[in-house]
Amino acid sequence: MITTTERARIFISCGQNDKKGEVEVVKKVADELSSCGFDPYIAVEESTIRGLTENLFPKIRDYEYFLFIDFARERLGDAKEPCRGSLFAQQELAIAAYLQKDKVLAFQENGVKERDGMIGAWQLNVIHFSDRDSLQKIVCDEVSHQWKSNWQNSLTLCPSGKPRSQLRPPNDKARFFGIRVHNCHLYKDSLNTYAYLDKVVEVSSGKPIQFDAVELRWGGYIFPNARIQAGQSRDLNAFCILESAPNKPCFIALTDAPNYYTPDITAPGEWILTYTVRGDGVPGTTRNFCLKMDATKNGIRFEPC
Numbered sequence: 001m002i003t004t005t006e007r008a009r010i011f012i013s014c015g016q017n018d019k020k021g022e023v024e025v026v027k028k029v030a031d032e033l034s035s036c037g038f039d040p041y042i043a044v045e046e047s048t049i050r051g052l053t054e055n056l057f058p059k060i061r062d063y064e065y066f067l068f069i070d071f072a073r074e075r076l077g078d079a080k081e082p083c084r085g086s087l088f089a090q091q092e093l094a095i096a097a098y099l100q101k102d103k104v105l106a107f108q109e110n111g112v113k114e115r116d117g118m119i120g121a122w123q124l125n126v127i128h129f130s131d132r133d134s135l136q137k138i139v140c141d142e143v144s145h146q147w148k149s150n151w152q153n154s155l156t157l158c159p160s161g162k163p164r165s166q167l168r169p170p171n172d173k174a175r176f177f178g179i180r181v182h183n184c185h186l187y188k189d190s191l192n193t194y195a196y197l198d199k200v201v202e203v204s205s206g207k208p209i210q211f212d213a214v215e216l217r218w219g220g221y222i223f224p225n226a227r228i229q230a231g232q233s234r235d236l237n238a239f240c241i242l243e244s245a246p247n248k249p250c251f252i253a254l255t256d257a258p259n260y261y262t263p264d265i266t267a268p269g270e271w272i273l274t275y276t277v278r279g280d281g282v283p284g285t286t287r288n289f290c291l292k293m294d295a296t297k298n299g300i301r302f303e304p305c
Contacts, residue, residue, distance in 0.1 A: 006150075006151070006152040006154070006156075006184060007037060007039040007152075008037075008038055008039065008064040008065060008147065008148060008149045008150065008151055008152060009038070009039045009040075009041060009062075009063040009064050009152065010033055010038050010039065010040045010041065010063065010064070010065045010066075010067050010143070010147075011041055011043060011059050011060055011063040011065065011066050011067065011092075011096075012026060012029065012030060012040055012041060012042045012067045012069065013043050013066065013067065013068050013069070013089045013092040013093060013096075014026050014067075014068070014069035014070075014071065014086065014089055015069070015070065015073070015085065015086030015088075015089055016044075016086075017071070017073070017086075020071070020073075021132070022071050025071075025132045025135055025136075026042055026069065028136045029136045029139050029140075030042055032139065033139070033140055033143060035140075036140050036143065036144050036149065037149035037150070038065075038143065038147075038149045040067075041063065043056060043059075043089075043092060056095075057095065060092065060095050060096055060099060060101070061099050061283075062153055062154070062283050063153070064103060064147075064151065064152060064153050065104075065105070065143075065147055066093075066096045066101045066103065067105050067107075067139070068089060068092075068093050068096075068104065068105070068106040068107065068124075069089070069107045069108075069135075069139075070085040070086060070089060070090075070106070070108040070109060070112050071086060071132075072085070072109040072110070072111040073085060073086065076113065082111060082112060082113040082114070083111045083113065084112070084113060084116070085116065085117070090117040090118050090119075093106075093117070093119070093122070094118045097118060097121070104122075105127070105139075105142060105143065105146065105147075106119060106124045106125070106126045107126070107127045107128075107129055107135070107138070107139060108126045108127070108129075109128070109129060109130070109132075110128055110130045127142060148186065151184055151186045153185055153188075153282060153283060154184050154185070154283055154285060155181055155182065155183055155193075155282055155283070155284055155285045156181070156182045156184055156285060157179050157180070157181055157182075157275060157277065157285060157287040157304075158179070158180050158304065159178070159179065159180070159289075159302060159303060159304070160178035160179055160180040160219075160235045160236075161178070161180075163175040163176055163178070163241075163302075164176050164178075168242065172242050172243060173242070174240045174241065174242050174243065174250075175240060175241050175243075175300075176219075176240045177238045177239055177240065177241070177300075177302045178219055178235045178236060178237060178238055179195075179235070179238045179275060179289070180233050180234075180235055180236075181193070181228060181233060181234050181236055181277050182232075182233040183228040183229065183230055183232055183233070183282055185230050185281075185282050186230060186231065187230050188230055188281045188282055189227055189228065189229050189281060189282075190227070190228040190279035190280070191227055191279055191280040191281050192225040192227075192279055193225060193226045193234075193277060193278070193279030193280075194215050194224055194225055194277070194278055194279070195215065195216040195236050195275065195277045196213045196214075196215065196216060196275070196277075196278075197213060197216060197251055197263070197273060197274070197275055198274045198275065198276045198286065199272075199273075199274035200263045200265070200271055200272070201271065201272045201274075202269060202270075202271055203270040203271060203272060203290075204269060204270065209263045209264055209265070211262065211263045214253045214254060215254045216236060216237060216238075216252060216253055216254070216275075217237050217252045217253065217254055218234055218235070218236055218237065219236065219237055220235075221234075224254045225279075228279070228282075236275075238251075238273070238275065238289070238302065239251050239252070239291075240252060241300060246293070246295070246296065246300075247265070247266055247267055247268055247295060248265060248266050249263075249265050249291065265291075268294050268295040269292075269293060270290065270291070270292045270293075271290070271291045271292075272288050272289070272290060272291075272305060273288070273289045273290075273291055274286060274287075274288050274289075275287060275289065287304060288304070289302060289303065289305060290302070290303055290305045
């Protein structure tokens with residue numbers, strides 16, 4: 001089992017009325033969470049559809065934790081009436097509910113209307129606070145008690161170590177170079193996980209090689225889609241090098257057409273190979289690897305760019 005060194009990310013949804021000091025309070029909360037080992041992100045109000053779809057929505061979807069802080073705004077009526085909270089934060093909470101986020105903590109300032117908006121619809125257990133100056137400690141204590149900081153909702157790619165040797169028909173020795181795909185999630189398996197070589201670029205010319213991508217083969221496995229258990233890894237066959245052709249990587253694709261998937265690399269040089277892994281349950285990832293060949297059978301380097 002591999003232990004990820006990535007820090008768990010927290011999406012902080014909150015009011016940001018600078019005139020009422022909310023921004024300064026939330027920055028202190030974020031600093032405290034960072035000191036506790038987390039990677040906090042303060043949601044910024046987006047004014048365009050593109051900003052929402054490219055920035056906020058993916059972060060709400062992919063971040064490990066969702067933290068909702070509801071500050072008291074103006075009263076809904078006379079002095080006896082409760083206050084409203086932040087409308088924008090309520091909208092982000094609605095998105096989190098739609099995405100079925102299961103790691104949510106909600107803090108609400110005293111005076112805000114009880115069970116209002118998505119708080120009531122989702123039936124969240126709200127933690128109330130009255131002193132903004134001590135909010136960062138209250139939040140960090142609760143977060144540290146309920147959440148873990150040493151994981152991410154993601155897959156990662158890294159070289160799998162020394163290449164392994166194996167005979168390939170008709171009795172040609174081959175060295176297999178692999179990529180280790182690690183599921184960093186604590187309790188979700190990555191199901192139906194597929195891997196692809198998306199792009200090959202020659203470094204000296206900057207020119208990409210044109211080819212049609214198909215599924216790559218997992219190490220020791222005959223099917224294109226694999227299950228990667230939570231906190232576990234699987235090896236992917238990045239390519240192999242035959243002893244009889246030391247400058248021609250063979251990409252082990254799941255296809256019945258031998259000429260369908262052959263990026264034309266036949267000479268010494270340096271190449272950037274872009275691999276992508278996608279599955280169900282855990283967000284996929286893409287990473288560039290550098291392949292260097294110097295015309296000798298042992299002069300091959302394969303490492304992250």
